[in-house]
Amino acid sequence: MDxxxxxxxxxxxxxxxxxxxxxxxxxxxxxxSKAARDVFRRADEVLxxxxxxxxxxxxxxxLESTINQQPATFVTSIAWFAALQExxxxxxxxxxxxxxxxxxxxxxxxxxxxxxxxxEEGALLVKExxxxxxxxxxxxxxxxxxxxxxxxxxxxxxxxxxxxDGYVGLATSNCEGQNVISGAMKPLRAAMELAEKARAxxxxxxxxxxxxHSPLMTRASEGMNRLLQRLPMRxxxxxxxxxxxxxxxxxxxxxxxxxxxQLMAGVRWQKSVEEMRAQxxxxxxxxxxxxxxxxxxxxxxxxxxxxxxSDDHEGLxxxxxxxxxxxxL
Numbered sequence: 001m002d003x004x005x006x007x008x009x010x011x012x013x014x015x016x017x018x019x020x021x022x023x024x025x026x027x028x029x030x031x032x033s034k035a036a037r038d039v040f041r042r043a044d045e046v047l048x049x050x051x052x053x054x055x056x057x058x059x060x061x062x063l064e065s066t067i068n069q070q071p072a073t074f075v076t077s078i079a080w081f082a083a084l085q086e087x088x089x090x091x092x093x094x095x096x097x098x099x100x101x102x103x104x105x106x107x108x109x110x111x112x113x114x115x116x117x118x119x120e121e122g123a124l125l126v127k128e129x130x131x132x133x134x135x136x137x138x139x140x141x142x143x144x145x146x147x148x149x150x151x152x153x154x155x156x157x158x159x160x161x162x163x164x165d166g167y168v169g170l171a172t173s174n175c176e177g178q179n180v181i182s183g184a185m186k187p188l189r190a191a192m193e194l195a196e197k198a199r200a201x202x203x204x205x206x207x208x209x210x211x212x213h214s215p216l217m218t219r220a221s222e223g224m225n226r227l228l229q230r231l232p233m234r235x236x237x238x239x240x241x242x243x244x245x246x247x248x249x250x251x252x253x254x255x256x257x258x259x260x261x262q263l264m265a266g267v268r269w270q271k272s273v274e275e276m277r278a279q280x281x282x283x284x285x286x287x288x289x290x291x292x293x294x295x296x297x298x299x300x301x302x303x304x305x306x307x308x309x310s311d312d313h314e315g316l317x318x319x320x321x322x323x324x325x326x327x328x329l
Contacts, residue, residue: 004037004236006106010098011144012241012281013084013113014297015077017104017267019070020290023058025310026076028317030056035086036079039119043075046123051075066137066210070105070130077288078107078119080309083316084287099248099276102170102239103293104213104267105129113287114236116255121231125176125259129225132220135264139219142170142211144182145192152270155179158198161193162191166199171213172267175299180206182214213266221263241279248279273300285309 029036030052032196041054055072063069078294088095088265102110105126112122147155159169159181164294168183168191185228188211195203211217233252240249242258244265249255273296276284284306291308298306 008268009282010280011096011100011283011285012101012276013097014284014286014293015081015102015106015109015113016067016286016288016290016293017102017106018066018072018293020074020288021055021063021076022072022289023056023060025055025072025289026052026101027056029083029310032317033086033240035082037080039075039082042119043071043123046120047071047127048051051271066134066208067127067130071127072124073105073289074109074112077106078108078112078122080289080316081113081287083098084285084309085212087316097238098281099239099241099279100236100245101272101276104143104243104262104287106264106293107240107243109288110240111233111236111259114238114240114255116233116236116240116252117231125224125227125231125260127222129220129263132223133212133217136217136220140184140211140216141209142182142184142214142216143188144206144208144210145181145188145195146202146204146206147179147195148203149177149194150179150195150198151177152179154198155181155195158191158194159183159187162187162194165190167211167215168213170266172269173213173271174267174269175296176270177201178296179297179320182211184211184216191217193197193289209219211262213262215264220261221317224263225260225263228260241270241272241275243267243272246275246277269296270300273297277301277304306307 045049091286111117114125166184166187168187171178171182235252283296286308294308307314314320
């Protein structure tokens with residue numbers, strides 16, 4: 001008998017962004033899951049490139065390029081989600097997440113998982129997103145830096161002070177004391193110096209030459225807007241929780257605006273998680289390579305249940321995942 005999973009009152013499926021990729025991601029999954037294999041096969045056809053080979057075998061330098069790592073992470077994340085659906089279907093259960101969310105690039109993955117975009121639409125959009133961001137970075141060079149140990153408010157204050165000679169601002173607020181800034185190089189360096197003077201625990205320039213989630217991505221955002229306008233986007237089957245304002249996105253126009261604006265706006269991940277908790281979410285499942293979001297969720301709210309599908313022990317292919325299945329029966 002087909003029945004919905006109701007052992008947890010409300011489930012959130014979350015999808016990672018750039019930085020989670022690694023050579024070999026999805027290879028083991030594809031060997032044991034037909035649904036995952038089908039995703040990689042479709043991706044190779046849609047993108048007209050061997051994205052599966054790049055994920056499974058590399059080389060690493062090609063996988064880490066902005067143009068490649070975005071579609072590679074998107075495809076691998078959808079493969080994990082498809083494998084999860086497959087597992088539950090084998091148990092005569094229906095997976096019904098209460099909300100979806102993604103971190104930066106992961107918002108496009110979430111939109112596909114929620115049904116606002118088809119897989120083909122999402123794959124091509126993500127591929128173009130990488131190209132648009134790369135082009136914007138060449139036209140308006142910039143960078144990003146991680147600041148640990150200072151509050152979000154203090155980081156915003158520092159960026160405001162450092163913005164006398166160009167833009168630098170808060171790009172990502174992941175959790176308390178873990179923020180990323182983004183902007184043109186001169187103000188970025190000034191902000192890093194100010195953060196060190198403010199006794200940040202650690203200030204690290206990230207190995208990236210684009211200023212993601214900043215006004216320097218205006219041209220890329222405009223390009224994304226033109227692409228989105230051509231697509232017949234749909235209302236999501238379940239709401240998304242956005243990055244820009246941590247809003248609950250329940251309609252096609254709301255999802256469209258989020259995907260249009262997110263390239264220039266900051267990722268308010270902590271607020272997004274807090275909003276999902278306020279909506280009653282009591283289990284977070286991260287679908288994609290790595291466990292970055294799972295660790296962040298635990299730092300934001302240690303009491304909530306959270307796991308990564310790709311985890312060797314608790315994940316979909318690990319023995320401990322049977323505990324999750326047992327609770328679903």
